Amino acid sequence: MAQAAEPASGTRDFLADDVRRRERAFTTVREVFERYGFDPLVTPAFERLDVLTGKYGDEGDKLIFKILRRGEHEASGEADLALRYDLTVPLARVVATYGNRLPTPYKRYALGSVWRADRPGRGRFREFTQCDVDTVGSTSPLADAEILWAIHDALEALGIEQFRFEINSRQALFGLLDAYGVPADLGGRVLITLDKLDKLDPDAVSAELVERGLATATASALVADLASDDPDRVRKQLDGTEQGRAGLAEVDRLVELTAGLPAGRVAFTPRMVRGLDYYTGPIFEVSATGYPGSIASGGRYDGLVAALGGPDVPACGGSIGIERILASQQPSETEARGLDVAITVLGAEADLTALAAALRSAGLRVGVYLGSSGKLAKQLKWANDQRARFAVLYGRDEQADGAVTIRDMHSGDQERIAFTQAAAYLAARVRGD
Template identity: 40%
Template sequence: MAKDKKGKPRRPKAATPRGFRDVFDAEIAARNEMLSRITEVYRRYGFDALETSAVETVEALGKFLPDVDRPNEGVFAWEDDDEGWLALRYDLTAPLARVAAQHRNDLPSPYRRYAVGPVWRNEKPGPGRFRQFTQCDADTVGVASPAADAEICAMLADALEAAGIPRGDYVIRINNRKVLNGLLEAVVSDDAGEEAMAGILRTIDKFDKVGEAGVRELLGEGRKDASGAFIKGEGLEPEQADRVVSFLLARRESNAATVAALRALVGDSEQGGAGVDELETIATLLDAQGYGEDRIILDPSVVRGLGYYTGPVYEAELTFEIKDEKGRPRQFGSVAGGGRYDDLVKRFTGQVVPATGVSVGVDRLLAALAASGRMSDHSAGPVVVTVMDKDRVADSLAMATELRRAGIRAEAFLGGGNMGKQLKYADKRNSPVAVIEGSEEKARGVVQLKDLALGARLAANIETHEDWKAQPAQVEIPRENLVEEVQKMIARAAGGSEG
């Protein structure tokens, strides 16, 4: 144990590290329910589940995170005596590329997989920005056609609606890195270098945060952030910055008009023209399936910060308003994103293996559902079977077992203490029902049931013990009817039959 200044043992501080958090039952239950709905959509589209290791070699992960100023370029890494440098995965896509290369002779082609799991990023934490979070991905490996990108976007729309985001409260925005690269070919000199291009991409990706004026400043000499610190810009001339900003603002009143505007911007660029063709194909395929511009649009302002994207990129944005911590209205923003990464598997095999996919930010989507009132902030606890006498614990355990075998969540209270303590425990657990069987009830072959959900609503009108026993939240039933009567009370608590 560590020592204090006086040499005495110092107890460890009971606190999560900054940027990490503990998650409790209600949120876990809501998350699991939401994920089951999303993954059911993925399975309906024919995608298989995959779990990959949380740890990868740094070499396999590659250097694609935009937060390059952090140690190890944004990943949590350490040196292993046998394996060299290892790191916690920063997303679920880089591990998929390794799997696709490692098992390429055994996997079907195309390989369609979905995955759910935690990822870790060594980034500066902030409000709503954590170093560990959960992602839910779906990817197609082995298809070069834009039809695969269109399918991913259609599936993402279906998944959002299944999760509880109704049509009209979200929009999926699609762009193409080829279009942007084609534009930059004409704007930036050939000897600018990869780092300069990456810096411009990172700046463009901040468009939704700093706006048009902020992007212009960051493309040029730089700007002061909210804290007053000066952020050095990318050094473009004003006319160069104008062309880049014109690209970001090229969204028009329809997808067809946006395509026309982009063709004019990329001019003679072969790569840019190919990117516009792909966007036009994607829009046509989506429209043919009934995914109109009320759900999915072409939007040149979408860039995506990760460096491995090679073609179409997409983001799902929630459009309804919520209140921030100060009660001010704001839009929630992006909850999912992805794109095409045709060179990621090639790093391992040397052969081009096209791939595209999307990642849902599970924690952000869950927070959005909670903020909009579309997710319960608590989960029902277990039925609590009280223990009236120390020598009759077996009777309470038997009743709890009987309830469990009927599919009811139940526990016998083993913490000791009087009835008040046990009922207080049941309230804290959000228990729907408490079961009581004292010696008198045992002799008569009955049990007492307290409908705690109903009792909470009636408690304000109860003044005496007699009133409490008389009100309908407390009933005496034959012992043999335990399961049936508890089921009725749980149904009533859930808004079902009054029984």
């Protein structure tokens, strides 16, 4: 049974404390997105298979969980449905489904599970939560800036203290290639290598560029400028090409429209590439002290909705790496939730049921002993296991006196209160009056 009882490979059960911690984080993010006027969207766990296939490349397609046809078609072994692989394709499908019945622009956030048949590993799951915020139908730089603001506020609300948006622009990147005379056919591969500058040392990156076919002098100049951490060196180069200037203008506009954020939170980072090639405008990644890799990212992707089966509309958005953040944060004491009041049972169940009801009406979290032991010590052990703040004792003595004994489970102090006063007294104690 042991093995049979495990959750499926790569999936997790979330017991009470985990659920509360995760839900608290999710609620925090939702509240921020709501303040920005983003609307929630919930789509089904599965889509028709053809909605998903061909959207994630060959490698991605292999990781899609496919669902067998039902009924008489089951024996065919064919699939007609698939679990969603991300939240972006469902967004594109919704934009196609509802068209102009959606607000324009359509600003939505989505927080939900996605499923990928990846090889499970440390921190890599087959079911995990994504957290996306996107604006579909606006070309305004205010829309790009708003994504950064919203993600910024969400990260702050999640308790992340030191973090920075590294921003760049796809146009600036193409301008960069142009300015340094990188042959067009090498462009993509050069960018992929340059993206490693945050992990590898400059010489290694240079060497890889040369290996990929770039002239040694070009490679060295490019890497020296990008690795210098002085964006002005790159800026000068970009100023020399039309696309470079257009990219710089995008970056500068984004900096201007996020100037209200705390100092140092946004930095032009010319070497930041973002792996995904569907971006068409400004792009960003967030790195934070104490967290591995990037904890949020995004950008403008004007052609993507159409490529994913939706109408041809501009769009920009971002995603918070909520699983990565949750994995790096220590659970805090306050997230574990015990009982406010544990009611022991030594007879007179109807009285205690009424007391429990009164306490719950006052908003308290109340448990009644449901075990089979008539021994108070065993019941108090249960109260302790339940992390109860107070326990109610109502034995024969108390019943005869019309009183209850209230035990402070932290100090062990006990006091006797009239039964009729017990609810008000406990509610006040729990509230800390």
